[in-house]
Amino acid sequence: MRETGAQPAYSSLPGAEQGVLIQSMVQYPGSRLTTAGEAWRQVRNQWIIPYGGALLLVAVLALALFYWRRGPLGGHLPDTGRRVERFTPFERSAHLLNAASFTVLAISGLVMAFGKFVLLPVIGSTLFGWLTYALKTAHNFVGPLFAVTLVIMIITFVRDNLPRAGDLGWLVRAGGMIGGQEVPSHRFNAGEKVLFWAGVLVLGGIVVGSGLVLDKVLPGLAYLRGDMQVAHMIHAAAAMLMMALFLGHIYMGTIGTRGAWQGMRTGWVDEAWAAEHHALWLADIRAGKIPAQRSSEPMPANLSPVEGTR
Numbered sequence: 001m002r003e004t005g006a007q008p009a010y011s012s013l014p015g016a017e018q019g020v021l022i023q024s025m026v027q028y029p030g031s032r033l034t035t036a037g038e039a040w041r042q043v044r045n046q047w048i049i050p051y052g053g054a055l056l057l058v059a060v061l062a063l064a065l066f067y068w069r070r071g072p073l074g075g076h077l078p079d080t081g082r083r084v085e086r087f088t089p090f091e092r093s094a095h096l097l098n099a100a101s102f103t104v105l106a107i108s109g110l111v112m113a114f115g116k117f118v119l120l121p122v123i124g125s126t127l128f129g130w131l132t133y134a135l136k137t138a139h140n141f142v143g144p145l146f147a148v149t150l151v152i153m154i155i156t157f158v159r160d161n162l163p164r165a166g167d168l169g170w171l172v173r174a175g176g177m178i179g180g181q182e183v184p185s186h187r188f189n190a191g192e193k194v195l196f197w198a199g200v201l202v203l204g205g206i207v208v209g210s211g212l213v214l215d216k217v218l219p220g221l222a223y224l225r226g227d228m229q230v231a232h233m234i235h236a237a238a239a240m241l242m243m244a245l246f247l248g249h250i251y252m253g254t255i256g257t258r259g260a261w262q263g264m265r266t267g268w269v270d271e272a273w274a275a276e277h278h279a280l281w282l283a284d285i286r287a288g289k290i291p292a293q294r295s296s297e298p299m300p301a302n303l304s305p306v307e308g309t310r
């Protein structure tokens with residue numbers, strides 16, 4: 001980033017920017033050398049919005065094409081009626097709060113970014129004004145909630161996302177999703193682990209960190225216009241990447257894999273589901289290395305524990 005001196009004049013801006021009407025000249029990646037405000041506007045309107053929008057569209061089209069060609073994965077083994085606990089009530093509640101807050105943030109963020117192009121012409125300026133104001137307010141309040149639940153998710157799931165033998169083989173064959181037999185995996189397969197480290201930890205951390213700057217809740221920062229512009233560019237770019245990645249997660253967690261959503265909704269999966277999707281995890285359960293049930297939640301009445309685990 002290149003910068004040249006701000007032009008002193010009269011302004012009623014508080015603090016360090018008093019008297020600075022026009023910001024200094026800067027050149028952000030993707031912008032011309034111009035005033036910081038203009039450079040930020042160029043990066044937002046010429047890069048983040050068009051390319052972010054294109055990325056999300058490509059992600060949706062790719063998933064739709066995959067579903068059309070491949071259909072939902074799994075369901076090749078008949079249910080045994082014997083179940084194992086895949087997620088405890090605590091894990092499910094943490095995930096639900098996190099997923100719900102992410103969804104509010106994603107929808108409100110998409111309206112703030114693209115609403116002007118797709119909603120305003122349809123609903124008119126008055127309604128659009130109220131809607132964006134309500135969604136922006138929701139975004140500012142749900143952001144810190146997402147931050148807290150994200151930390152809880154990271155602490156809760158980090159151990160089972162540590163790399164293990166077999167993960168590389170899984171990645172090389174894309175888990176068998178493109179064709180052929182599903183590759184055996186432990187509790188979480190290598191694809192879920194990549195999502196965890198890249199999506200939850202790295203992108204989640206960047207989106208939350210820059211979001212908290214935009215919310216002006218981090219102590220010790222001056223929150224000058226330039227700081228806010230840089231934080232916004234980082235926030236919006238990382239959020240676009242995260243949304244594209246989680247579209248894949250949401251797809252695999254709902255229509256993309258038979259039984260996956262039920263596992264997160266009830267906490268229990270059938271032995272057959274575990275054998276088909278996480279065979280190494282089930283083998284550890286049968287060997288008694290991992291308990292088939294970790295919470296004290298009573299097993300649903302119509303189910304019976306996996307063979308060999310009492």
Ligand code: HEM
Pocket residue numbers: 086095098099100102103150153157161187188192193195196199200204246249250252253254260261262263264
């Ligand atoms: C909004 C909709 C979402 C849906 C429908 C959804 C669905 C699911 C499902 C069905 C599973 C279980 C997969 C399995 O059994 O292996 C799961 C696991 C998980 N989800 Fe989500 N999810 C959503 C959003 C999120 C968000 C926003 C995050 C984090 C930012 C997240 C992080 C995780 C993690 C960490 C796991 C455990 C698996 C792992 O650690 O790799 N999910 N999700």
